Amino acid sequence: MKAAFQKFRYRKLMLAVADAFIIGMSALIASSVLSLLEDGVSDRYLWISIMMTIVTCLCGLSIFGAYSKLWRYFNRKDYLSCVYGIIFGAGMSCMFAYILRGSVPLRFEMLHSMVAIMGICLFRYTFKCTFIDLIEAGKKESAHKRTMIIGGGQACRTLINEIHNAQHSPYTEDKSSAVFEPVCIIDDNRDKIGTFIDNVQIVGTTAEIHKFITEMNIEQILFCIPSCLDDERKRILDICSGTKLPIKIIPFIGNLIFDEKNPSLLGQVRDIKVEDLLGRDPIKFDNEDISNFIRGKVCMVTGGGGSIGSELVRQIAKYSPKQVIIIDIYENNAYDIQQELVMEYGETLDLVTKIASVRDYYRMNQIFKKYKPDIVFHAAAHKHVPLMEESPMEAIKNNVIGTFNVATLAQFHRVEKFIMISTDKAVNPTNVMGASKRCCEMIIQYLSKQPLCCTEFVTTRFGNVLGSNGSVIPKFKRQIEQGKPVTVTHPDIIRYFMTIPEAVSLVMEAAAIAHGGEIFVLDMGKPVRIVALAENLIRMYGKVPYQDVQIIFTGLRPGEKIKEELLMNEEGLKKTKNKLIFIGKQIDIDEEQFISDLRKLRDAALENDELVAIQALHAIVPTFVTPEEFNKKYIPIGVAS
Secondary structure (H helix, E strand, O other), X not given: OHHHHHOHHHHXXXXXXXXXXXXXXXXXXXXXXXXXXXXXXXXXXXXXXXXHHHHHHHHHHHHOOOOOOOHHHOOHHHHHHHXXXXXXXXXXXXXXXXXXXXXOOHHHHHHHHHHHHHHHHHHHHHHHHHHHHHHHHHXXXXXXXXXXXXXXXXXXXXXXXXXXXXXXXXXXXXXXXXXXXXXXXXXXXXXXXOOEEOOEEEEEOHHHHHHHHHHOOOOEEEEOOOOOOHHHHHHHHHHHHOOOOOEEEOOOHHHOOOOOOOOOOHHHOEEOOHXXXXXXXXXXXXXXXXXHHHOOOXXXXXXXXXXXXXXHHHHHHOOOOOEEEEEEOOHHHHHHHHHHHHHHHHHHOOEEEEEOOOOOHXXXXXXXXXXXXXXXXXXXOOOOHHXXXXXXXXXXXXXXXXXXXXXXXXXXXOOOEEEEEOOHHXXXXXXXXXXXXXXXXXXXXXXXOOOOOOOEEEEEEOOEEEOOOOOHHHHHHHHHXXXXXXXXXXXXXXXXXXXXXXXXXXXXXXXXXXXXXXXXXXXXXXXXXXXXXXXXXXXXXXXXXXXXXXXXXXXXXXXXXXXXXXXXOOOXXXXXXXXXXXXXXXXXXXXXXXXXXXXXXXXXXXXXXXXXXXXXXXXXXXXXXXXXXXXXXXXXXXXXX
């Protein structure tokens, strides 16, 4: 009986019966009032009028949509549908009465209509208030959250069906349905508005999200369009993040998994992540190419405990390598990834972890000689721009000298492939870190052109990585969670972003398809304004930017650009079989002059002669300019300071 009562057709029938009762009682009240004024109607006319008016008014209410919406969600517009329905029905009744009798008692009909309108609207209002009071009283006892679903397609239909089945089945083990009570659906296809999916109504478009959240007391939003295009996905999620409500999301359709461990759509609902707001689908790579490349090889990862390095190790381990060698100078990070892999793979993975610095040529030579790696992923580097501006010699020693050491050793020990991880900050650098990474790219280019070189040297270049050490996202999260203002350097600063798995997949696919000497560049979509990222993150915490959490602009940091680039003017793009990976054309270098300048840079760095080292770095990297010189093209003088 309870299940039947919940079916909308039964609720609509009950409402129609209640309306018929109110219309009939209104006629009796109107007749009684007019009888006191000695202007009543005959009993025969009264009962004929009641029967006709009930039929015509119910038709009118149905025509004007009074039954197309759950009554507990009635708003001002919906009450008007009741008024129009009664007026229409009363008019039709009067017309039939005139045809049958030749006259109509207008006072009776007008009073009857007014009482019926007041009675029907009052009934709905009273029911709505009572229902909401009961819901509020029972909220503490119910784990269900009133949920708005965005998207009225097949995924929505499947999800609602799974939620209802899980809630009504006493045998289900999936408790994730307990957090969902589907209340309404939003869809931009206007032809669907007013229709129902498993008794949940499609009420409006994405432009009306805020309106229906208020009217329907929504507690959370579920984004359920797994095939949504990038720009549209970002637009809708931006609207949702502005509601201050928790947002959950169905993954991109390419990420949906249906297997024995995860057979349902409901089980894949997850919280929204910052990367969902970046406006593009996570990039897919050819796992078969990567698998063929890694399987049975000895793989060394320098900086293997860092954000990129540790993810490289994780992904390499999936493809059955012969051996994985982690090299890192920071023992805590190296230990963490070592223990993670031991727990995951046990003795099935031949894992070696060495604490060593890429600056130490002899120590690295010892490791190369003992383990004879087939593939080297060079992720070890100092990457923090402001800190390297304060300690430029360390950036040169670790990045430039370290890369030269490891790359020349790879060549000497006949390593099959050497993959160097670079950054967009190497393009037209305005800081020592970026210039040092550009110098590293030139070292790789130089070695790849040597006549007797048997190692394929590859460079991969990408932008900022979400969630990495030094990324803005962890810093923003700490500031919000501690109740402090979020600090952004400049309101106009923009960056390219990618996820750590994307970055690592780029590195591995580049290694798999490279032939030596290339710079691989990822199409990272549209750049993102950092202030917009901060605002969205604040909203994801259920807070209002500039009101609950302030955003403070601190000024550009030493060496910082207002915008990053992925290519220099001289570099063109060549397509690869992956439509989102391109090969940048290498800029010719004078090899003799390059090696001469590199020696000067090395000697100055080892002697900690900062002035000479910086001059040598400018000589090697002619595109190395001051941040003031670069930024003046984009912001007025004085604003960046």
